[in-house]
Every structure is written in C-alpha cells, then in structure tokens.
Amino acid sequence: MTEKYKIYLSEDTRSRLINDAELFEFTKKDETVNLNAFLKILIVNYFDQYRHDSEALLNNIMSDLTEMTSISDADAAHLADKIVSTYIKNDRISSSKNIAVTLTVSGSSYDIIRIIENNMLRDTSLSQYLKDMFNSYLSIPRSQRESIIFKDTYEDIEKALKESRVLTFTTTSSEDDKSFAVEPYFIAPSKEEQCNYLLCCDARTRTPHTFRISRIRSAFVTSDKFEIDSELQKELQGKAIRSPQSVSKTVSAVIKLNKYGVRKFKVVTKNRPLVSKIDGDLYYFDWPELQLEEYFKRFGRDAIVIEPASLKENLRKYYYYALREYSK
Template sequence: MTEKYKIYLSEDTKSRLINDAELFEFTKNDESVNLNAFLKTLIVNYFDQYRHDSDSLLANIMQDLSELSSISKKDAAFLADKIVSTYIKADRHQSGKNSALTLTVSGSSYEILKIIENNMLAETSLSQYLKDMFNAYLSIPRSEREAIIFKDSYEDISRALKEHKVLSFTTTTSGDNKAYYVEPYIIAPSKEEQCNYLLCFDRRAKKPRTFRISRLRSVFVTSDTFAVNPDIQEELREKALRSPHSVGLTVQAVVRLNPYGVRKFKAITKNRPLVSKIEGDLYYFDWPELQLEEYFKRFGRDAIVIGPESLKEKIRKFYYYGLREYSR
C-alpha cells in the first residue's frame, strides 16, 4: 500500500533534514538528495523512541506538578500539556514561512502513519505531529541521529562487538560492491564531523581500518569469532580518542605556517590535527599522515611541510599535477 501526505515544515527544519539526508548519502539515481527515502527511514526508526520520550516527559512534568497540594490531577495534566506545547514544542507557534512537502509512504512507514492517524492526533494534525517529531530528532546530537537512521547496522555492529564476531559489509565508497570482512573493536564519534566510525581489523588486508558507519551497507554478523588482540585493541583505542576517521600510519611532522597559514589553522577546524608543540612559525604534529595530507592540501603556499619527506612529496605532487592540468 502506498499513500501520499502533504506536510508543512519550516524552511529551517526542511533545510536541516536535507543536510542530514545528504550527509547520510540518501540519493536518487541521478545523485540528487532523496529526502523522501530519508524521512521514511526516520519515521520507521525514530517513532517508538519519540513516542516513549514524549510520554516520559509529559509524565515527569505531571508528577512534579501533582506533588503540589494546591493543584489537582486534572489541572496538572492540563498544565503539563501546556508546558510541553508552549516551551518544548514552541516551533508550532512561530509564524515563519512554512514549506509544503509531499511525503510518499509505503510498507512500514505507511503502517506507522496509520498508527499516528488513528491514535495520536487528538488535538493536532498529522502534519504538526510529524513536524514536532522531526524537530525533536534534530535536537539530538548528529552522532546520535546517525545511530537512529542506521539503527539496524548499529544493532548488528553492537552484537558483533559484544560477541567478538566477524562482520561483513560493503560500503558506498568502494564503488564495486567489494565485501569487507573485519574484526570489530570500537565505535567512536568524530568530534568535528559528529559522525561515528567503526574501528576494526581488516582480515584480508591484515591491517587496522576505519569506516564511517553511515557508509556501511549490507551489514552482516557472520558465525566466525575472533580472539581480541590486546595490541590492536590498545592501538585502536588511542586512535579512537584522537582521530577515529583515520587509523593510518602516525608520523612526526613539521609544518611551517606563515601568518595567513596561522589564521587558516585557527579557522579550519574540521579534522584539524592536534599540535604537539610550536616553535616560532614551525608547528609540530604526531598524527596520521593521511589526515595531515588531506588537511594541509587546503592551505596552498601558506603551509609548507618540512618533514617527513613522504608527506612533503605527496603534497608536492598534489600541487604539481593540479598546476599541470590548469596549464593546459
């Protein structure tokens, strides 16, 4: 069964939902953002949590109010509902411009909307209920929102971590549906991106790897178990604290920053490496080489790598081949 619903969202809410859909790679065949598919997944994976959290909040407020001897239970229930609608869901009273959106649902998302229609709309519309749900979702940190959208993957990964089972999956970045077989060790959030990463040991490549969980597909817990390697576990724990999105070779690097480079270093915070020490215009790092390469590619002449030679050569080649293409 498929049905279409028209809902109304503020421009800010719609924009933020589109940003999540884009970050979590919900796309159509033409690579444009598939907001409808994202919202269907959000509704299916978040409905139970939203309903539970809303009921708990209302019950807690009612209990606090009921403890006041001057307020009856009926008045406490009225005031609790008023507090939630006025202060917690204040967006519903704003007069800003709303944007109409046609939501096409089927399967599980259709069933949940029918449950909402039949049981949850005593004093509100379906559009407003969904708007409140989406705003509640957006109030959660992005790393937790990712766990909601990819609920099934998180549950499988968590079980594999607990039972020390080998995981199999493909990724959206492999390009050829290559299957990975890994020994999972840690799930860690990246402070800059607010995404979560699976730090693991790749059985085929025989080396530590990291994968952004929102890019995993066809996650499967195999029947194979593995023995935890204390050395690998300690290495990945250290990486998880510093740079979970990069578990490559750590190098001791020295980079010379001119005044413009210093300004850029302060301004460009995404995936910024931690400084070990500063001596004049020289900045020292003890950090994964790949992350240093990707970070300082954005600086141009304002950051010159002094060492190691391998990092210096990679960035030199990056600019050399770029210049060659632009000179044609």
C-alpha cells in the same frame, strides 16, 4: 499500500533534514538528495523513541506540578501539555514561512503513520505531529542521529562487538560492490561528533581499517569468532580517541605556517589535528599522516611541510598535478 501526505515544515527544519539526508547519502539515481526515502527511515526508526521521550517528559512535568501544588491530575496533564507546546515545541508560534513537503509512505512507514493518525493526534494535526518529531530528532547530536537512521547496522555491529564475531558488509564508497570481512573493535565518533566510525581489523589482510558507519551497507554477523589482539586493541583505542576517521600511521610532523596559515588553522576546525608544540611559525604534530595531508591540502602556500619527507612529497604532487590541469 502507498499513501501521500502533505506536511508543512519551516525552511530551517527542511534544510537541516536535507543536510542529514545528503550526509547520510540518501540519493536518487540522478544523484540528487532523496529526502522522501530519508524521512521514511526516520519515521520508522525514531517513532518509538520519540513517543517514549514525549510521554516521559509529560509525566515528569505532571509529577512535578502535582507535588508542588494541589492541582488535580487532569489539570496537571492539561498544563503539562501546554508547557511542552509553548516552551519546548515553540516553533508552532514561529512566524517563519512553512514549506509544503509531499511525503509518500509505504510498508513500515505507512503502518507508523496509521498508528499516529489513530492514536497520537488528539488536538494536533498529522503535519504538526511529524514536524514536532523531526524537530526533536534534529535536537539530538548528529552522531546520535546517525545511530537512529542506521539502527539496523548499529545493532549488527554491536552484536559482532559483543560476541567477537567477524562482520561482513559492503560500502557506498567502495568500487564494484566489494565485500569486506572485518574483526570489529570499536565504534567511535569523529572529533566534531559529525559521524561515527567502525575501527576494525581486516580479517583477510590483517591490517587495521576504519569505516564511516553511515556508508556501511548489507552488514551481516557471521558465525566466525576471532581472538582479541591486545596490541591492536590498544592501538585502535588510541585512534578512536584522537582520530577515528583515519587509521594511517602516526608521524611526527613539522609544518611552517605564515600569518594567513595561522589564521586558517584557527578557523578551519573540521578534522583539525592537535598541536604538540608551537615554536614561532613552526607547528609540531604527532598525528596520522593521511589526516594531516587531507587537512593541510586546504592551505595552499600558507602551510609548508618541513617534515616528514613522505608528507611533503604527497602534498607537492597534489599541487603539481592540480597546477598541470589548470594550465591546460
């Protein structure tokens, strides 16, 4: 069964949902964002949590009201619902323009919509209920939102972690649907808590690896068990705390920043490495080399690598080939 519904969202809500759909790589064949597919997954995976949290909030407010006053249970319930609608879901009275979004549901998402229509609406419309649900979802940190959207993947990873079992999967970033077999060790959020990463060991090559969980597809917990490598576990634990998006070797680096580089270092916060020491215009780092390379690519001549030689050479080549292409 397939059904279409028209829902109305504020420009901000729609924009933020599109941002999540894009980050989590929900795309159509033409590579445009597939908001409908994303919303269907959101509804299915978040409905139970949203319903539970909403009921718990109302019950807590009702309990506080009846304990503090002689108000009846019925009046407390009415007042609690009004408090939530006025102060927590206050976008209902917002003057911002609403945008119509057509939601096409089928299968599990259709079943959830039917449950909402038959049981949850009371004094509100389906459009408003879904809008409130989406705003509740957006109030959660993005790393936790990722765990909602990829709920099945997280459950498989957590099972593999708990039972020390080899996990197989493909990723959206690998070519030719390459399959990976890994021994999982940690799930860790990135420094800015934008995404979560699986830190693991490749079961075939015995090398450490990291994967963004939102890019993992077709996860499968195998029957193969593995022994925890305590040395590798300690190494990956350090990576999980500092920079889970990269398990490349850690290097001692010295980078010279001019005044514009210093200014950029203060404002470019995404994946910014931690400084070990500052000596005048020299900045010292003990950080994964690949992450240093990716971060300082954005600085151009405002950041010059003094050492190590490998990092200096990689950035030199990066700018050399870029210049060669622009000079054609």
